[in-house]
Amino acid sequence: MSAVKRHLAFASVERLSVQSLLLAFQRLFKSLLLPALGIVAFLILWSFTASSINTSLGEFPGPQAVLEQVQNLYQEHRIEREKEAAFYQRQEERNAKRLAEDPTYTAKVRAYTGKETFWDQIVTSLLTVMSGFLLAVAIAIPLGIAIGLSKKLNTAINPVIQVFKPVSPLAWLPLVTIVVSAVYVTPDPMFAKSFINSLVTVTLCCIWPMVINTSVGVASLNKDWVNVSKVLRLPALRHIKKIVLPASIPAIFTGMRMSLGIAWMVLIAAEMLAQNPGLGKFVWDEFQNGSSQSLSRIMTAVLVIGLIGFFLDRSMLQLQRLLSWDKSMELR
Structure with missing residues (x-):
């Protein structure tokens, strides 16, 4: 037995x-093989x-042409960085020579003003979109919490939100450009006006989904939790910290994910028109250039824009999982 x-x-x-x-x-099949x-x-x-597909600039670029352009763009970036290093080295040697001849000489260090490469423009776009997005977060989440906690405030502000929510970034940009040109007047600006124009346009267009989702999440709090807070007589700020924010995190992050996706799309259009030196300007310059390589370079930029948008969304998901109290939640 x-x-x-x-x-x-x-x-x-x-x-x-x-x-x-x-x-x-x-x-493994669902997570790796199916996507592959x-x-x-x-x-x-x-x-x-x-x-x-044949166009006036030649055959439409396929994967091979895009791969070649990735290599070319990286090579251009490497060459530009070598030029920059050589420029600063020559400047340092020249200043050292002048100081040796004249100890009272005040050395001048000039910034390198060479052409921005494709990889530099990626960094510029990321800095712009994250700056505009974080500014929108700082405005939208407190406003959304206030609206969700107060029905009167919700009734007063909701019509304004519904009016401005569908406005296109292309409509905001001329107004933003005029206002920034009038207000941001300084002989030694810390930031270029084109950067400010893009940043403010991004903020205006991605603020609304965060306000709406945050207010909805706060307004739909579990009544039992609210009653417990009243029984404990929690101060307003402690009530928000201990009850409102933890319960509203899923709704807040839904709005943040939507807003970040909108911000990234808006930014490319804003950079095209504001001529902020980012990916949008790169696409516009290549379109205006009209060379035999322009189509493949534009297609490369399109794929890079899509990949960056995907990674931004995944990063927001991971941040949501990190901050959410419910670790078993399904994130898509």
Whole structure:
């Protein structure tokens, strides 16, 4: 009997091992293989479609042309950084020579003013979008909490939100440009006006989803939690910190994710028109250039814009998981 029991136990363990392997394979298939198959199918479709489209600037760029442009853009960036290093080295040597000849000489250090590369423009766009987004967060979340806690304030401000929420960034940009030119007047500006124009436009366009989602999340708090807060007589700020914010995090982050996606889309259009030296300006300059490589360079920028948007969204999801009290929540 003991041998039969051992055999049955071994068979049961073996079945569990097989089931575990099958479940692990299913998870791997869903998380890695299916996305990989989708990407491969897209690349094949893109290659065949691109080869059949002819434009005034030549054949529409396929994956191979984009890959070549990635290498070219990186090479241009490396060459520009070498020029920058050589410029500062020559300046340092020249100042050292002048100081040796004249100890009273005041050395002057001039900034390198070479051409911004594609990778520099990526950094500029990221700095601009995050600056505008964080400014919108600082305004929208406190405002959304206040609206959610006060029905009277909600009734008063909601019409204003509904009017300005659908306004296009292209409509805001001329007004922002005029106001910034009138207000931001200084002989030695810390930031370029084009940067301020893009930042303010991004803030104006991504503030509304955060306000709406935050106010909805706060207004739909569990009544029992609110009653507990009243019984404990928590001060207003402590009530917000201990009850309102933890319960509203999912709604707040939903609004933040939507706003960050809108901010990234708005920024590219704003950079095209405001000529802020970011990815939008790169696309516009290549379109105006009209060279044989312009299409592939624009397509490269389009893919980079999409990838950055994807990683920004994933980063926001991870931040939500880190700050949320419910670690088992399903994030998509």
